[in-house]
Amino acid sequence: MLRYVAKRLLLLVPVLIGLSILVFAYVRALPGGPAIALLGERATQESVEAINRELGLDQPIFVQYLRYAGNLIQGDFGSSVLSRRPVVEELLDRFPATVELGFAAILFAVLAGVPLGFIAAKRYQGVLDNASLVASLIGISFPVFFLALIMKYIFAVRLGWLPSIGRLDITRSLEHPTNFYLLDAVIVGDWAAFVDVVKHLLMPAIALGTIPLAIIARITRAATLDVLSEDYVRTARAKGLTTAVIDRRHILKNSLLPVVTVIGLQTGLLLTGAILTETVFAWPGVGTWMLNAINNRDYAVLQGGIVFFAFLVVVVNLLVDVSYAFLNPRIRYQ
Amino acid sequence: MPLLEVRDLQVRFSTRGKTVYAVNGISFDLDPGDTLGIVGESGCGKSVSSLAMLGILPKPAGRVHGGQVVFDGEDLLTLPDERLRHIRGNDIAMVFQDPMTSLNPVLTVSRQLTEALRTHLDLGKKEAAAEAASLLDRVGIPDARQRLRDYPHQFSGGMRQRVGITMAIACRPKVLIADEPTTALDVTIQAQILELLRTLVREEGMALILVTHDLGVVAGICERTHVMYAGRFVETAPTGELFANPRHPYTVGLLKSVPRLDAARKQRLDPIGGAPRDQTSEPTACAFAPRCAYASTESWEQLPVLRELDGATGPAAHRVACWNPVPEQDLVAAGIRQAPTGRQTGDQPDEERQA
Numbered sequence: 284m285l286r287y288v289a290k291r292l293l294l295l296v297p298v299l300i301g302l303s304i305l306v307f308a309y310v311r312a313l314p315g316g317p318a319i320a321l322l323g324e325r326a327t328q329e330s331v332e333a334i335n336r337e338l339g340l341d342q343p344i345f346v347q348y349l350r351y352a353g354n355l356i357q358g359d360f361g362s363s364v365l366s367r368r369p370v371v372e373e374l375l376d377r378f379p380a381t382v383e384l385g386f387a388a389i390l391f392a393v394l395a396g397v398p399l400g401f402i403a404a405k406r407y408q409g410v411l412d413n414a415s416l417v418a419s420l421i422g423i424s425f426p427v428f429f430l431a432l433i434m435k436y437i438f439a440v441r442l443g444w445l446p447s448i449g450r451l452d453i454t455r456s457l458e459h460p461t462n463f464y465l466l467d468a469v470i471v472g473d474w475a476a477f478v479d480v481v482k483h484l485l486m487p488a489i490a491l492g493t494i495p496l497a498i499i500a501r502i503t504r505a506a507t508l509d510v511l512s513e514d515y516v517r518t519a520r521a522k523g524l525t526t527a528v529i530d531r532r533h534i535l536k537n538s539l540l541p542v543v544t545v546i547g548l549q550t551g552l553l554l555t556g557a558i559l560t561e562t563v564f565a566w567p568g569v570g571t572w573m574l575n576a577i578n579n580r581d582y583a584v585l586q587g588g589i590v591f592f593a594f595l596v597v598v599v600n601l602l603v604d605v606s607y608a609f610l611n612p613r614i615r616y617q
Numbered sequence: 618m619p620l621l622e623v624r625d626l627q628v629r630f631s632t633r634g635k636t637v638y639a640v641n642g643i644s645f646d647l648d649p650g651d652t653l654g655i656v657g658e659s660g661c662g663k664s665v666s667s668l669a670m671l672g673i674l675p676k677p678a679g680r681v682h683g684g685q686v687v688f689d690g691e692d693l694l695t696l697p698d699e700r701l702r703h704i705r706g707n708d709i710a711m712v713f714q715d716p717m718t719s720l721n722p723v724l725t726v727s728r729q730l731t732e733a734l735r736t737h738l739d740l741g742k743k744e745a746a747a748e749a750a751s752l753l754d755r756v757g758i759p760d761a762r763q764r765l766r767d768y769p770h771q772f773s774g775g776m777r778q779r780v781g782i783t784m785a786i787a788c789r790p791k792v793l794i795a796d797e798p799t800t801a802l803d804v805t806i807q808a809q810i811l812e813l814l815r816t817l818v819r820e821e822g823m824a825l826i827l828v829t830h831d832l833g834v835v836a837g838i839c840e841r842t843h844v845m846y847a848g849r850f851v852e853t854a855p856t857g858e859l860f861a862n863p864r865h866p867y868t869v870g871l872l873k874s875v876p877r878l879d880a881a882r883k884q885r886l887d888p889i890g891g892a893p894r895d896q897t898s899e900p901t902a903c904a905f906a907p908r909c910a911y912a913s914t915e916s917w918e919q920l921p922v923l924r925e926l927d928g929a930t931g932p933a934a935h936r937v938a939c940w941n942p943v944p945e946q947d948l949v950a951a952g953i954r955q956a957p958t959g960r961q962t963g964d965q966p967d968e969e970r971q972a
């Protein structure tokens with residue numbers, strides 16, 4: 284198992300190298316450039332060239348890449364053109380917000396999606412099954428930002444139940460040893476702040492988690508239907524076990540296998556969704572940061588952000604593979 | 618009063634507006650220690666009957682349409698599920714056909730063995746594990762204690778079936794239903810598993826219902842055999858009598874299609890022609906008539922019921938549901954039976970079929 288994990292981590296190296304090239308080329312293919320973004324459309328030729336020279340953008344593209352790659356190896360992602368702060372520093376500030384949001388969204392999707400899919404399968408073609416089919420089709424086809432806006436309008440503007448932007452009420456002060464606000468509140472022991480963080484997290488997490496929820500519910504349902512007709516379920520029934528034990532131990536454990544895989548595949552989608560959700564809820568995470576970078580052609584930030592996202596996708600998939608092996612003894616013993 | 622009394626059991630499936638008449642009224646008694654064979658070709662309703670007795674028909678398509686299954690004075694078919702659950706696996710247990718698919722791949726053998734023990738016998742974790750180890754040892758799995766921690770895929774097919782049998786006998790049931798327990802195994806393993814079943818049944822005094830499509834399998838184990846066709850019993854007799862004196866054309870056909878070690882080499886295997894009955898309507902005539910050389914007008918019009926032959930009753934009774942039972946001289950011609958007098962022409966085997 285340990286060797287397997289080590290091998291997977293080693294595989295990360297070529298993936299990240301390839302990725303850095305792609306990202307580098309892709310970012311530079313965007314029209315315009317940082318000079319225009321900084322100085323505006325009417326900047327003089329000289330000032331644009333001066334900035335380009337300062338940023339090294341006057342060099343041939345492969346020279347630029349080698350310099351970038353060389354820095355990357357030393358862990359230097361460059362600095363933001365706008366804030367002049369190192370990209371790594373800004374990333375460290377912002378990534379906990381995105382990870383916290385993503386984690387909450389997945390948690391919501393799993394906690395609601397798995398039971399929903401399971402019950403739908405057990406009531407195959409019943410009212411609940413059909414209702415959940417319709418609901419999940421709507422869930423899948425609903426654009427994330429639109430759902431976010433509607434929720435914000437209803438729960439923040441109309442009803443005033445939930446805060447509409449940010450991670451924490453601005454009147455509240457909370458120390459941030461980790462920048463994961465939930466964790467921070469627990470560490471400090473400030474329960475009022477904890478509740479406030481949860482309230483801020485609720486809507487963005489639900490908006491972001493809805494599509495994964497619908498997909499997880501569908502996959503759970505399909506997997507459970509398969510498992511229900513398996514011989515070993517019949518064996519379990521013949522043993523006279525209680526329905527609860529059969530459901531949990533014999534059916535659910537098997538139908539979770541494909542669900543775990545889907546969670547891995549969903550991470551990429553989740554991160555794109557995060558950019559939209561963060562924008563709607565002014566969430567100070569990697570998503571809003573990258574959106575700013577796109578608008579300002581802040582190459583270094585954009586590159587850093589994309590590499591971070593890619594890294595996250597790879598890590599989550601590794602975790603998924605490990606937990607899959609943990610759930611499935613046929614893989615574990617190979 | 619018998620231990621298990623099945624009366625006129627009927628099972629139907631309804632899927633997409635179609636009804637399949639899977640079991641159309643079967644009856645039998647089982648006393649403690651009895652060994653009973655149910656034989657018939659694929660699709661005749663053997664598995665469905667067994668599942669119906671335990672109340673685990675595939676839902677919602679399958680349902681019991683009528684009849685009674687009386688165990689220990691209670692009709693299992695009308696028992697609330699919670700009561701029936703205490704009987705399943707505890708008093709009546711089942712071994713399934715395919716050991717590759719009937720064990721749960723993500724649970725250890727120990728887990729799957731101890732769960733029934735803990736549910737029905739209220740054993741603690743340690744006691745159940747110790748009992749599971751001794752059971753595995755009993756069915757001939759080497760290193761039982763070690764193997765408890767393994768998963769099903771770490772066992773060979775034959776060993777898995779031993780595990781399956783262990784699971785079934787764990788709570789010392791009074792009735793063991795074995796549904797084609799050897800069909801998925803290769804021949805040498807088959808013999809070992811049958812031997813194991815025979816020993817267990819004898820030592821534990823369990824009653825056995827052995828379901829199979831293979832007459833050779835019942836021959837060695839079962840005292841009495843029921844031949845099933847299209848959801849009904851068409852012939853029932855003590856196993857020796859059935860082999861020596863089959864009277865239903867279907868039974869004769871089955872016997873002729875089984876390879877025999879003692880048969881003269883020139884005798885050909887003779888499969889039954891035609892296809893099994895399409896079971897989408899309720900039988901109102903002899904279901905075998907379309908495939909039967911003896912069929913008469915009656916066969917096509919009226920449903921034959923089981924009738925006693927030769928006046929033998931009780932445990933020796935031989936019953937046939939047929940309008941035109943196979944005459945004796947045809948049995949002789951088919952090589953199943955010796956001619957009553959020594960004078961006979963043509964080839965014949967020199968011995969009666971042996972178990």
Ligand SMILES: Nc1ncnc2c1ncn2[C@@H]1O[C@H](COP(=O)(O)OP(=O)(O)OP(=O)(O)O)[C@@H](O)[C@H]1O
Nearest residue numbers: 630637639658659660661662663664665675678896
């Ligand atoms: N889930 C189901 N839905 C619809 N029909 C079914 C279902 N299960 C069984 N049947 C029907 O019931 C009949 C009897 O099936 P059963 O499985 O009892 O046959 P069998 O005698 O055990 O055959 P085999 O030797 O193949 O195991 C068949 O005609 C089959 O088509």
Ligand SMILES: [Mg+2]
Nearest residue numbers: 663664665796
């Ligand atoms: Mg069967």
